[in-house]
Amino acid sequence: MAVASARLMELDVFKVAEATVDAGSNPGEVIVDLQVEEKGAYSLNMGTFSQGGEVSGETSWAMRNVMGNAEKVQGTFSLGHKLSNVFKVEASQPIGFGNTGRVNVSVFQSLLNLVKHSSYKERQRGFTVELSDPESPHQLSYEGSWRTVLPEKPTPPAKKGATATPRPAGQQQPGVALPTEAGHSFKSSVKYVVTHDTRDDRIMPTEGAFVRASTELAGLGGDVKFWKQVVEAQAHATPLGGA
Structure with missing residues (x-):
């Protein structure tokens, strides 16, 4: 019963999942009592x-557990004061068929503002299957x-009375060296992780x-x-056995 309770908790659906077994009134009969308390269907942080x-x-x-399976x-959105941002949506579903495996699919987009220190912004869009x-x-x-x-050069402080000329996003300013990684690239990779805890x-x-x-x-295409x-x-x- 402890194993069954642990598997229910691993679904991340229940706050409490407790199973008890009692003898039934007839020989060879057992009564299984399962008490569960489900988590809220929706959460916001x-x-x-x-x-x-x-x-x-x-x-x-x-x-x-909106569909009962x-x-x-879940989704996450963050926005920084330098306009760096991250958006991610992830869906997770038990595989079923008598095993405890799960499949997770996510899509994401991020923009990292490194103009002040490295003179460029980095944008990533993609998906993962796990x-x-x-x-x-x-x-x-x-x-x-x-x-x-x-590539983008940091904007110097404006002088008094000077008018700044707007520049299209991503356009290089004169005299700014292009990073060797500038432009577009596509990564296609598989990842294996093993954990001992x-x-x-x-x-x-x-x-x-x-x-x-x-x-x-990485290199399976791309x-x-x-x-x-x-x-x-x-x-x-x-230390010293807790003494």
Whole structure:
């Protein structure tokens, strides 16, 4: 029953899912009592954060189990004071057929303003498809994304009495060197992630270890080709056995 309750909680639909088993009135008969409390179908959150010298406001929303199939649709939008922005919509659905796997599909668009320090803006548009299982350490995903680098020189402070001449977005100013990555590119990549986690608590662990290794291969079509591997590791222990 503990396994069944855990699987229900992994659907991210219920606040509480508890199952108990009692003996029935007849020999060989059992009574299964399942008590669940469902999360709200809709949620909305708003907040602010600072990253890279830019303050942004963020709004996120989610819809759970609207069709009754443990599906989840969520979206995020953020806008910074330098006009950097991110928009993402993600849909998640259990695969079913007796397993606990899920398929996640997302589309995204972002604009990163790096004019002040690097004289360009970077825009990305794309989508991802991901297969994962909360009971498995393995995760596989595909990403297709279009990247555009827009060279742009920082605007100097205007002099008193001077009139600034507007310039079309993305147009290079005279004397500004174009970054080698300027223009458009398309990335088509697959990514594999494996995770080993024995921590006693994911937020404030005191014992255990965490290791995550990811391998990404780009070049399955498109004009971006690379191979990237990243390893994260943590180890936690209580000194002198907590004495």
